[in-house]
Amino acid sequence: MNQIETEFFGLLDMTHGVRDGAVGLLSGADLAFRIEGCKSVGEVLQELGDIEAMYTQSFKTMEQDFSVQAPGWEGISSGATAVEWLHGLDAELKAALAALSDEDLGKPIDRGGWQMPVMANFHTYREAVLIQFGKLDCYLRALGKRLPDQWVAWVG
Numbered sequence: 522m523n524q525i526e527t528e529f530f531g532l533l534d535m536t537h538g539v540r541d542g543a544v545g546l547l548s549g550a551d552l553a554f555r556i557e558g559c560k561s562v563g564e565v566l567q568e569l570g571d572i573e574a575m576y577t578q579s580f581k582t583m584e585q586d587f588s589v590q591a592p593g594w595e596g597i598s599s600g601a602t603a604v605e606w607l608h609g610l611d612a613e614l615k616a617a618l619a620a621l622s623d624e625d626l627g628k629p630i631d632r633g634g635w636q637m638p639v640m641a642n643f644h645t646y647r648e649a650v651l652i653q654f655g656k657l658d659c660y661l662r663a664l665g666k667r668l669p670d671q672w673v674a675w676v677g
Contacts, residue, residue, distance in 0.1 A: 523623045525643055530615065536647060537611050539676070540569075540654065542669035543661060544607070547600030551664055562660045566603050567594045569653045573610045576646040580617040580639065585632040618643065651676075 544566065552563035560568070574591035591610055597603050621639060629636035637645065654676050661668060668676075 523619070523621050524626055525618050525621070525640070529643065530618075533615070533647070536650060537607070539669075539671050540607065540650070541604050543654075543657060543666075543672045544600045544603050546661070546666050546669075547603065547664075549599045551600065552597070552603070554660060554664055556660065556663055562657070562664075563597065563603075565653065565656050565660065566597075566607075567591070569650065569657075570594060570607060570610055572646070572649050572653065573607070573614055576642065576649075577610070577614045577617045579630050579632075579642060580614075580621065583628060583630050583639075585630055585637075585642070587633065614646075 547562060552566070553561055555561040570591035571589065575585065575587060575589040578589050579585040591606075593606055593609070597606055626640045627638050629638055630642045632642075658668075658672075658676050661672075
């Protein structure tokens with residue numbers, strides 16, 4: 522087991538759990554909801570999946586490809602199916618991270634002209650997810666959703 526597995530998989534699971542609690546509230550109609558001038562809720566969730574797929578790929582190849590898109594969004598029809606889709610991406614991310622040795626964690630990932638060590642890239646992944654949570658929070662509030670306690674404690 523590498524350091525990410527032993528020290529951060531619990532935090533990663535909590536982060537994804539917070540996401541699941543909020544995303545699971547959404548109906549199919551909610552996915553189409555759009556705040557004027559902004560992406561739809563579904564597009565924000567699809568972007569969240571793309572971020573996870575992009576980072577997963579970077580841990581496999583040691584190169585960050587910002588054009589990576591997560592497959593399978595086409596079948597998403599509700600928050601529940603979005604959560605299932607995200608769980609598949611979570612499993613791929615954890616497998617990619619678990620395949621790394623502790624020595625690999627210090628290796629650089631090429632981010633298109635500059636580099637970041639694997640460990641820092643992992644933390645940057647979580648930061649990108651939390652930024653998406655901030656976006657999603659605006660939509661949840663606009664939709665009048667009762668936010669889960671864990672969401673409120675983590676996001677606001």
